[in-house]
Amino acid sequence: MLRHDIVVVGAGLAGQRAALAAAEAGHDVALVSKLHPLRSHSGAAQGGINAAIGAEDSVETHIYDTVKGADYLGDQDAIEFFCQQAGPTVIEMEHFGTIFSRGDDGSLARRAFGGAGFPRTIYAADRTGLALLQGIYERLGTETIRMYNEWFLLSIIVRQGRVQGITAFDRKTSEVEGIAAKAVIVATGPAGRIYGRTTNAHSCTGDGVAAAYRAGANLKDMEFVQFHPTALLESSILITEGARGEGGILTNAQGERFMARYAPHVLDLASRDVVSRAIVTEVREGRGFPGGYVNLELMHLGREKIESRLQEICDFSRSFAGVDPVTEPIPVYPAQHYMMGGVGTNMRGETNVPGLYAAGEAACVSIHGANRLGGNSLLETLVFGKQAGVAAATYVSGTPEPTLLPADVEREVTRFRALWDRKEGESPSALRTELQKTMDQFVGIYRDPDELFRALRQVRALQERYRNVRVADSATAYNIDLSDAIEVGFLLDLAEVIVVGAIARTESRGAHTRVDFPARDDKNWMKHTIARWTPGGPELSYSPVAYTRWEPKERVY
C-alpha cells in the first residue's frame, strides 16, 4: 500500500495550486490525475482571469459584479475574500512565469467581459488557461511532489469519521492500489459530459465529485448549470466571451443586434445566463438561422485584431466549423459550460468530512452562486486551490496516521473486478449517450417541471440499467472501455442530484430558469441546496447564504 500525507486528485489549475501550497508547507504530497497535468481541461479556458488592477477599477466593484452576477446566491464573505485575493494571485502567477498579453506600457493587458463594470479580465491572447497551466506546472516542477500521472480515481475511503485515503488504478496496468493519506483534496473539475452539448472535454466526468458524494460529502447547488452563450454549432467547441469583449456582436437571421431587447445597457456583454436565454428565445421565436443558431460577428474588428487577440478562435472556427471569422460570422448556440455547484466547502476548502477538501470547479464555496461571471473561474481555481492546500497542510500536522486497511482496498478491488468481468450487458457508451440526450432535452436552459420529472425517471432507469454495465475489453493497458464504465456511473449519480435539485427549486435564479416559476423568490429560496447521498437517492436540505453588505436587488444589465 502506498502512503502520503496529502493526496490531491486532479491536476488542473486548482489541483496543482493545492499541491504547491501543501508541498511548500513541507508535506509529502501526491498528485493523482487521470491525464498528464498539462492535458487538464483548465488549459482549454480561453478568455482570461479577473483582477481589479486597473486604476479606474476597484476590488469593491469586482465584489459587487460577482454578487450581482451570482443572482445573490453567492456567499458574500467568500466573494469579498476571493476578489481581494485576485490581484496578489495574478501577480504571483506572473512571477511564476506565466506569459500574459501586455499593454504598450508593459503592464498586463485587460479586456472587457460579461457582467463586469470595467475591463478587468487579464488574458494571454485567447489561451489564458493554457498560459496559467504552463505557469503553475513550471513552478510545481521546482517542488518535490509524487506524481501519479494517468492514474484513475475509484473511491475515497472514509472511516472513523475521517478520510483515510483513496483507491485508484494505474491506467498503464489497471492494477488497483490503495493510497493512504491523512487528507484528500478533490480537484477533478466538472462533470460537463452529463450533457451531450457541452464545451467540456471528454474527460470532464466529475470523478472526484461523485467519489466525494459517495463517501459522505455534501454536494451544494448542483442544479445551477451554466450554459455558455457562444459554442460552435455542431461541435459545441467554446468560443470565448473575449470575442464579445473585443467587440464581437450577436445577430439573428434578420440581421438584428437582438441583445438590445434583453440587456439594453450592456448588450452583448450581459451575464452569461442572460445572453444564453436570449439566444434560445430568438431561435424559439423563429428569428434564428435554419438549423437553430445565431451569428457571432467579428468581421468589423479587422484581420489584425482578430488574428492576434483571438488566434485560437480563428483556428477553431476554421478547423471545426469551416468558417473564417475574418470574413464570415461564426454560427453559435449555447452549450453546457460550467457547474456552479460541486462539493460543498467553506473558504478554506474544507468539506463536512474531516480530512476531505475540494477546490476549483469540483467545489462549491460558493462564490458563483446561481451564475458565474466569465473570468472568475480561473481565479477561483488558484485562490481556493491554494486555500485548500494550506488548510490540508495545517490539518495533517495535527492528525494521526491514516489507517487504510487492506480490507478497504479489497472491497474496491472486488467491485472493480466484478465490473470488469461482466462481459455481457449494457454498453457504457450507450448509457452515456442516453443520459446526454435526456439532459440536453429536459434539463437545459429553460426548465419545465414535467420535463424535469421525465428526466428524473429516465436517469433512474439508466442507473438501474447501469448495474448491468459491461466492459467488453479485457486488456490491462490503457483500457478506456473500463474507465468509461466507471465514469458513466459517476455521471449518472451527479445527473440525479442536478435533476432532483432542479425539481425542488421552484423559482428562477441565475442559470436555473423554471418556466412555471419565472421570478426569483428571495423569501423562500435564497438558500443553498445541499444534497447528501443515501441508498435511495439524494436527500436534500438547505443552508443559508452568507450576507455582508449587498442587499438583493433586481438584476438588470
Add this chain to the structure above:
Amino acid sequence: MFAAEKLITVPFDVYRYDPARGGEPRYQHYELQLAPHTPVLTGLLRIRDELDPTLTLRYSCRSAICGSCAMLVNSKSRLVCRTPVGPEVAEHGRIVVDPMRNQPVVRDLVVDQTPFWDRYEQMEPHLIPDPQRPMPEGRTTLMTPAQVDRFKDTPRCIACAACYSACPAVEADPEFPGPMALAKLYRFVVDPRDGGHQARLRKIQTSGLWLCLRCHLCTEACPKEVRPSERIRDLKELAVRAQGGTEPGSRHAIGFLKNIEEGGTLNEMKLVRQTSGLIGTAKAAGQGIRLVRKKPEMLKRPKTIEGIDEVRKLYRALEKDEEVPL
C-alpha cells in the same frame, strides 16, 4: 460554413497492438458513413461506440488544446481531433491511423510519452531566479509587447509530441532533446524574467542543440504553428553570439560564416580545421585521406569569387539588422 454534406464511406485501417499479449502489430479495417468534415477522432470514437469497444486511444478536449490525440494519419503527424476525414479519403482513399513514432506503444494508438516528458524536464523548464533582479514586490514585472513578441509562438505549444514523433534526430540520437524541449528552452532563454540565460545556452550547446538536422519536419508536423525548427535556429544563433564556438557544432557554423565572408565560397579543408581543431583534424586524418582520394580538388584553395564585395555588403547590412543580443 460546412453545408449539409452527403455522407461518404470512410474506410479506416487502424493500428492494433497489445505488447502485454505479444503477437504482431496488425491493422484492423473498419468502415463508417461520415460527413466529410467529421474529425478523425469522432470517427475513432464511433468505431469504439458502434463497432469495437476494445480499440484504445488517448484523447480529451476534442478542440486541439489538450495535446492528447497526436497520431499518424496516413503517415503524417496530426491531432486527430482537428483532421477532417474528407480530404484524407479524397487523397488516400482510406484513413490509416498509426501511433506516434519515437515513443514505445502502450497499446493500439496509445504511446508511452515518458521519454518525451523526460527530455522536457531536462530543460529545467521553470524560471531561474536572477539574484541581481528579484521579482518586484507587490506588482508584476513590466514586459513590453516587443518583449512578448520574442516568445514567438512558443506559448502556443500544447506538448502533443507531434514534433517529437516526426523528428529524425530523435530517432537517430538519444542525446537529442527533441523539438518541443528545445522550443521550450527557447521560451526561457528569451524570457526577461529568467536569470539562467547564459547557463542554459552554455549547457545546451554541448548537450544536443547542434544535433538538429534542420529538416524542419517538426515545423511541418506542429499543429499550433510553434515552428520548433526556427526556434532551434534562434537558439543556435543566440548561443554562438553569447559564447562563440564552444564545440564542433557552433565552430562549424562560425567557420562556415567566415569562409563565405572571406572568399564567397566554402574552403572545406579550412572548415574541417575550424570545426574540429588541429587535434580533431589529425584524428580524422584517415577519413580525410579517403575523401581526398575521391575528390582531389578538395586540396585546392578555392578562388575568391567575383562579386565578393556584394557578399560582404550583405554581411554588413545583416549585422546592422540584427536584434540586440540578450
